[in-house]
Amino acid sequence: MSLLEVKDLCKRFGGLQAVGNVSFAVAPGSIKALIGPNGAGKTTLFNLIFGILPPDSGQVWFDGAQTDGWKPHQVAAAGMARTFQHIRLFPKMSAWENIAVGRHVHSRAGFLSSMLGLPWTRREQRAVRDKALEIMGFLGVEDRADVEATSLAYGQQRIIELGRALACEPKLLLLDEPAAGLNMRETSEMAKLIARIRDTGITVLLVEHDMTLVMNISDEVLVLSYGEKIADDKPLAIQKHPEVIKVYLGEDDA
Amino acid sequence: MSLDLLFQYLVAGITYGTIYAIVAIGFNIIYNTTGIINFAQGEFVMLGGMLGVTLHALLPMPLAIAGAVIATMLVGALIEMLFIRWLRRPSVLRLIIITIGLSIAIRELALLLWGEGVRALPYFTGTAVSSLSIGDVHISPQVLWVLGLSAVMVAALNFIFARTLLGRQMRACACNREAAQLCGISAKNMVTLSFVLSAGIGALAGCAISPITYVQYDSGTSLAIKGFTVAILGGLGNSMAAIAAGLLLGILESFSIWVMPAAYKDVIAISILLLILFVRPSGLFGNAEAARLKDY
Amino acid sequence: MASRRNLPIVAMALVVIAVHLLAAAAGKPQYLTQLTMAGYYSLVIVGLTLLMGYTGQISMGHAGFFAIGGYTSGLLTTYNLYSQNGEMPVSMLRSTGLLVAGKDLYGADLLVVRPWAACVVALLVTLGIAYLVGKPVLKLRGHYLAMATLGFGTIVYKVVLGSSVLGAADGISDIPAFPLFAGLAVSGKSVLRTQNYYLAWALVLVAMLLLTNLIHSRVGRALRAIHGAEDAADAMGVDTSRYKLNMFVLSAVLAALGGVFLTHYNGGIGPSEASIMKSVRYVAIVAVGGMANLWGALIMGVLLNFLSLRGSFGSYDDAVFGLILLAIMLFAPDGLLRAELVRRLPGLRRGFGQKGAP
Numbered sequence: 001m002s003l004l005e006v007k008d009l010c011k012r013f014g015g016l017q018a019v020g021n022v023s024f025a026v027a028p029g030s031i032k033a034l035i036g037p038n039g040a041g042k043t044t045l046f047n048l049i050f051g052i053l054p055p056d057s058g059q060v061w062f063d064g065a066q067t068d069g070w071k072p073h074q075v076a077a078a079g080m081a082r083t084f085q086h087i088r089l090f091p092k093m094s095a096w097e098n099i100a101v102g103r104h105v106h107s108r109a110g111f112l113s114s115m116l117g118l119p120w121t122r123r124e125q126r127a128v129r130d131k132a133l134e135i136m137g138f139l140g141v142e143d144r145a146d147v148e149a150t151s152l153a154y155g156q157q158r159i160i161e162l163g164r165a166l167a168c169e170p171k172l173l174l175l176d177e178p179a180a181g182l183n184m185r186e187t188s189e190m191a192k193l194i195a196r197i198r199d200t201g202i203t204v205l206l207v208e209h210d211m212t213l214v215m216n217i218s219d220e221v222l223v224l225s226y227g228e229k230i231a232d233d234k235p236l237a238i239q240k241h242p243e244v245i246k247v248y249l250g251e252d253d254a
Numbered sequence: 255m256s257l258d259l260l261f262q263y264l265v266a267g268i269t270y271g272t273i274y275a276i277v278a279i280g281f282n283i284i285y286n287t288t289g290i291i292n293f294a295q296g297e298f299v300m301l302g303g304m305l306g307v308t309l310h311a312l313l314p315m316p317l318a319i320a321g322a323v324i325a326t327m328l329v330g331a332l333i334e335m336l337f338i339r340w341l342r343r344p345s346v347l348r349l350i351i352i353t354i355g356l357s358i359a360i361r362e363l364a365l366l367l368w369g370e371g372v373r374a375l376p377y378f379t380g381t382a383v384s385s386l387s388i389g390d391v392h393i394s395p396q397v398l399w400v401l402g403l404s405a406v407m408v409a410a411l412n413f414i415f416a417r418t419l420l421g422r423q424m425r426a427c428a429c430n431r432e433a434a435q436l437c438g439i440s441a442k443n444m445v446t447l448s449f450v451l452s453a454g455i456g457a458l459a460g461c462a463i464s465p466i467t468y469v470q471y472d473s474g475t476s477l478a479i480k481g482f483t484v485a486i487l488g489g490l491g492n493s494m495a496a497i498a499a500g501l502l503l504g505i506l507e508s509f510s511i512w513v514m515p516a517a518y519k520d521v522i523a524i525s526i527l528l529l530i531l532f533v534r535p536s537g538l539f540g541n542a543e544a545a546r547l548k549d550y
Numbered sequence: 551m552a553s554r555r556n557l558p559i560v561a562m563a564l565v566v567i568a569v570h571l572l573a574a575a576a577g578k579p580q581y582l583t584q585l586t587m588a589g590y591y592s593l594v595i596v597g598l599t600l601l602m603g604y605t606g607q608i609s610m611g612h613a614g615f616f617a618i619g620g621y622t623s624g625l626l627t628t629y630n631l632y633s634q635n636g637e638m639p640v641s642m643l644r645s646t647g648l649l650v651a652g653k654d655l656y657g658a659d660l661l662v663v664r665p666w667a668a669c670v671v672a673l674l675v676t677l678g679i680a681y682l683v684g685k686p687v688l689k690l691r692g693h694y695l696a697m698a699t700l701g702f703g704t705i706v707y708k709v710v711l712g713s714s715v716l717g718a719a720d721g722i723s724d725i726p727a728f729p730l731f732a733g734l735a736v737s738g739k740s741v742l743r744t745q746n747y748y749l750a751w752a753l754v755l756v757a758m759l760l761l762t763n764l765i766h767s768r769v770g771r772a773l774r775a776i777h778g779a780e781d782a783a784d785a786m787g788v789d790t791s792r793y794k795l796n797m798f799v800l801s802a803v804l805a806a807l808g809g810v811f812l813t814h815y816n817g818g819i820g821p822s823e824a825s826i827m828k829s830v831r832y833v834a835i836v837a838v839g840g841m842a843n844l845w846g847a848l849i850m851g852v853l854l855n856f857l858s859l860r861g862s863f864g865s866y867d868d869a870v871f872g873l874i875l876l877a878i879m880l881f882a883p884d885g886l887l888r889a890e891l892v893r894r895l896p897g898l899r900r901g902f903g904q905k906g907a908p
Binding site: 050052071072073076077081082084088089090091092093097100101102104105107108109110111114115116117121124125128164168 | 759760761763764766767768769770771772774775778779781782783784785786787788789790796800842
């Protein structure tokens, strides 16, 4: 039983078919990578799955429920979390506070109870802070807790954003180019981190250009080109797939 | 109602609508070049009228008007250079509040200089009661001045933007500031020029309309809201549509006194603004893609 | 942590008492009147600070809500229903005790709504209007949001200015005092001046307590997240539309509360309370105070409103606020009492409970 299933998803922008009849599934506890040349429709596909864009047609099934047409915050409440291609941390908030926002779906205090400062809301807030610090510990950045998030080094900002997504305790984690802008050492650290996350039981769907990372940690790889799926297989098979090679490297002028 | 009365309301609507359209075009010129909505746009019209009256005490009418227009253009340039130019990547909120603050500052300055009284230039030709007869209907010559001058301004702007180098540079800036700069166009100067142009057309409109409506230190505020409404109604950035939208608003407003007390006339424009913003922010004639093809 | 967080509130209470004693000692008890009025305006300001500074939603028409509150209460407590005494809706209302009979200045019979009932109605009306207006308006951003709220404020102004039942340009006067409990009443009578001063500031204190709690809560963090990166907040499960709307409505009701109380304190209300210049004034004070600085906005608000009410700005009142707004936005867009500067004062760091929170 797949955790995420996408059926015949289509999205068109004016004259451009950004995503055309894409279908695939992600098995629970696995890491699936989404690759393809620039403009292949990877981020659009992400946005369709996460509810940021409504699909023109097709279905998205997550954890047994049909979620296409849902709003992003509803999708998040159902157990999906994501990171962004261009880091979207909350400015003017510290690192631990950024991560704490991820706990929103796991806390309940509303306007009235918060204003009255009821004891249970304060307990809840303490638990949120503890959990945020715990996640920072897991990621190895607990010493940065009180620093303003947007003043951190780029690589650390990526990790904080990842921590924020982890704070949602998601079933499925969508990572949009997690290694973008990272150097080789940071990329391999990120790869290990993602694998560790998978080992805790979280399913991962990631978009990535860095082939080393993709081939090393993915269980399956989906290849998109001009909005269409051209391959969906294990990493080694993808590397030998003629269509994939053609799309990335062009035809051989033998 | 009689045909004559109907025609009078229509003419009033078209006259006011033309002024709203000019204010809207002023908004569009600055918006297209800079992305800023200049809340002080209405003040340019007010300044034109007030300065015209003051200068008329010293100079013959055409020179007084020319002087008022030039002086207001200078004010526009000054505003841009002193308050906008040196801002480093300001947030939208900050810009909005700055231009609102500027509009208040200009208003209060006008209050200081000219007091609370209303002023008006004399009718350009004839008097308040003279009228031209076109067939069965009578029309004040000042109305023709307003329409005529506005038409000349629009034609001039069209010419400037389509045919002159400066105009093309401004359009380039509007489309893609960085690319324009790479071509050697000084984006900073284009921004100043957009303020100068907007101020100029506003001032001329202010002079032309003052015999009919009188100007007062706070005339600018309601003009700004109505001008903005017209700009949005036509699609922000689209000045040809603004003309149509302006006429539409002017006529709607004019005929509104049939269905509601005159005191609520201003509410018409604002209600239309809110309606458009809620339902179709790209305007009657705009759509998101066309908005990107900003002309002026 | 809770006791450290409440330190500013306690300090505020002490300052309120100290100011009273100082004014009495200096032989200037009349200052209390302007301070009371400034207190009621503060209710608008602190609510607006949460909306603009923390949630990032600009409102150029908040004076409209103040006016809706004040005018509704003022109208209900002065509109004479005596002539319809025997007829249906009035006789039914009378039997429920919502109306109160009396005699006006000239000895004629008067039948109006009780002040506390009028207050409740005023707040409910404001709540309703804020929901109706907020739902579509908050979908807008930037310039459009500013213009839409400006438009809303202008509509309120034009309506109160143009409606004869609301007194047109003269507004509503002879508004009765608002009796509360245990002999306390919101009234402008000089013998009740001290009482009213403490009443107003007690109200502000409670508001500050509630809003400070809100800032340091899950909701406060969600609001700041919305301000910082709305799409990311959405992705983290924050229902951004609902939160923005709730905050908008909360700030509107606070403004209306200030309007109701000030109207009864002054015994009257006029269209100028709904004017755009008033809305600009509120925005200016929030900006000067530091945008996302509740205490800064409160302090600045009291200071500037007090000076304005005492006439220190003369006829340049509007100009002063406009220039302040301009100057702050040009040179210190994060406000004068910037949160970071305040945080660097020793001992205050932990006083707000958490670092990183203004």
